[in-house]
Amino acid sequence: MKATVQKYIREFKNELIELSNYIHANPEFGHEEFKSCKAHKDILSKYGFEIEDNYLDMQTAFKAVYNSNKKGPTIAYLAEYDALPGIGHGCGHNILGTTSTGSGIVLSKLIDELGGKVIVFGTPAEETNGAKVDMANNGAFDEVDIVLMAHPADEYYKSGKSLAMEAIEFTFKGKTAHAASEPEEGINALDAAINTFNNINALREHIKYDSRIHGIIKEGGKAANIVPDLAIAQFYVRATTKTYLTKLVEKVKNCARGASLAAGTELEITNYEASYDNLVTNNILNNLFEEKIKDMGIKNIFEPKEGFGSIDAGNVSHVCPTIHPYFSISPRKVVGHTVEFAKAAVSTYAYEQMCKTIGALVLVAVDIIKDKQLLADIKNEFVNAHK
Structure with a gap:
């Protein structure tokens, strides 16, 4: 043959x-x-x-x-x-x-x-x-x-x-204001995005060694003197099994939920690519x-x-x-x-x-x-x- x-x-x-x-x-x-x-x-x-x-x-x-x-x-x-x-x-x-x-x-x-x-x-x-x-x-x-x-x-x-993977997008919606003259009138969406990264970095100590979380800030404002009313962060979350991935993704989502609550923004969570x-x-x-x-x-x-x-x-x-x-x-x-x-x-x-x-x-x-x-x-x- x-x-x-x-x-x-x-x-x-x-x-x-x-x-x-x-x-x-x-x-x-x-x-x-x-x-x-x-x-x-x-x-x-x-x-x-x-x-x-x-x-x-x-x-x-x-x-x-x-x-x-x-x-x-x-x-x-x-x-x-x-x-x-x-x-x-x-x-x-x-x-x-x-x-x-x-x-x-x-x-x-x-x-x-x-x-x-x-x-x-x-x-x-x-x-x-x-x-x-x-x-x-x-x-x-x-x-x-x-x-x-x-x-x-x-x-x-x-x-x-290969690792199971979920592609998560966090969209934070706040309120614009003059960043110098009336910052108290604004709700800073970028703060929520940055604190999401900080929360995830704190989470890393408590995840399995062979898991991966990595992301970017896709959008974070237009000008330094305007409080950003929109920020978008995208992450890949990866784990060796689909079962553990599901648990880890929920923890990552909670990182964003906490950051959004602290900043006072609205939060939308979506998948921007297919999950593997x-x-x-x-x-x-x-x-x-x-x-x-x-x-x-x-x-x-x-x-x-x-x-x-x-x-x-x-x-x-x-x-x-x-x-x-x-x-x-x-x-x-x-x-x-x-x-x-x-x-x-x-x-x-x-x-x-x-x-x-x-x-x-x-x-x-x-x-x-x-x-x-x-x-x-x-x-x-x-x-x-x-x-």
């Missing part, structure tokens, strides 16, 4: 590189990825996938399905393709999305014989308002057996953890990917890095068994969200590793389709992990 998979990868390699290069040359922000989305849909349609446009009313999302019409599991690959302001594809989503689409196409050439169904989901805006959150909440993965994807990095790493669940990696699936990437010639795949970021694939992992490993795109260390990483994401080395990663992701799917007990074990682990 490995030789057959490699044959198909060689057959599609040039087209996949063209896809990745095109997306890299046309970076688009979240929910604005019209060119990138179309490019993915075009190649998937070419190879027999049925495309559902504007998936879940998101203009740059899609669902591409290839059905063997034989009984078997449903395997899904997740394609990302949004870019970053200023540095384009500094997270390498051009090659990430291509790896997922390429895996879907190669697997589609095998399942007419093996059985099952393959889906490639186009998932916009991972960097900001992750579409996978809405997809998970609206049933996109309810009938999916396994979800696979792999993210570019400086080395090969097994799938690990923590990633729960399926270990059986993870170990299977390690086995297959080594079969493709990779000698070392490292244990997961301790990460403090958040990804919308976390929400998917609470619906069905999921892995989110990493593959190397540079023979030397490169840091994500940099110009150097963006350059590496279209290198010859990166595309060699992309092909090996596609091979591993396809071989994982093949084993799951062929081995009913393996699939049952993966699902049992998923159930036990979410008790």
Whole structure:
């Protein structure tokens, strides 16, 4: 089977590189990825996938399905393709999305014989308002057996953890006044915002060490001689589990409530971006990917890095068994969200590793389709992990 998979990868390699290069040359922000989305849909349609446009009313999302019409599991690959302001594809989503689409196409050439169904989901805006959150909440993965994807990095790493995250916005409304002649007539919204930060800084002593709270003052007044009547503060609150995140978010909200009460302002609390669940990696699936990437010639795949970021694939992992490993795109260390990483994401080395990663992701799917007990074990682990 490995030789057959490699044959198909060689057959599609040039087209996949063209896809990745095109997306890299046309970076688009979240929910604005019209060119990138179309490019993915075009190649998937070419190879027999049925495309559902504007998936879940998101203009740059899609669902591409290839059905063997034989009984078997449903395997899904997740394609990302949004870019970053200023540095384009500094997270390498051009090659990430291509790896997922390429895996879907190669697997589609095998399942007419093996059985099952393959889906490639186009998932916009991972960097900001992750579409996978809405997809998970609206049933996109309810009938999916396994979800696979792999993210570019400086080395090969097994799938690990990510932090659950909530994006909270505090809007404080006060009253303007002349800051020098009649300050007593004003209600200072900026005071409330600043004291929110002070309250949160005091809270830090009493939160778990691996949690994170970080924020900015988005708006804090127009002129020094006018008491600010409006201040807006935005925070990311992160924790290792969704359960603890809920408790921590309430404490952060109380920090703002207390500050608002002290300053005499009105307070509005909203979410300015989607909230991300923590990633729960399926270990059986993870170990299977390690086995297959080594079969493709990779000698070392490292244990997961301790990460403090958040990804919308976390929400998917609470619906069905999921892995989110990493593959190397540079023979030397490169840091994500940099110009150097963006350059590496279209290198010859990166595309060699992309092909090996596609091979591993396809071989994982093949084993799951062929081995009913393996699939049952993966699902049992998923159930036990979410008790």
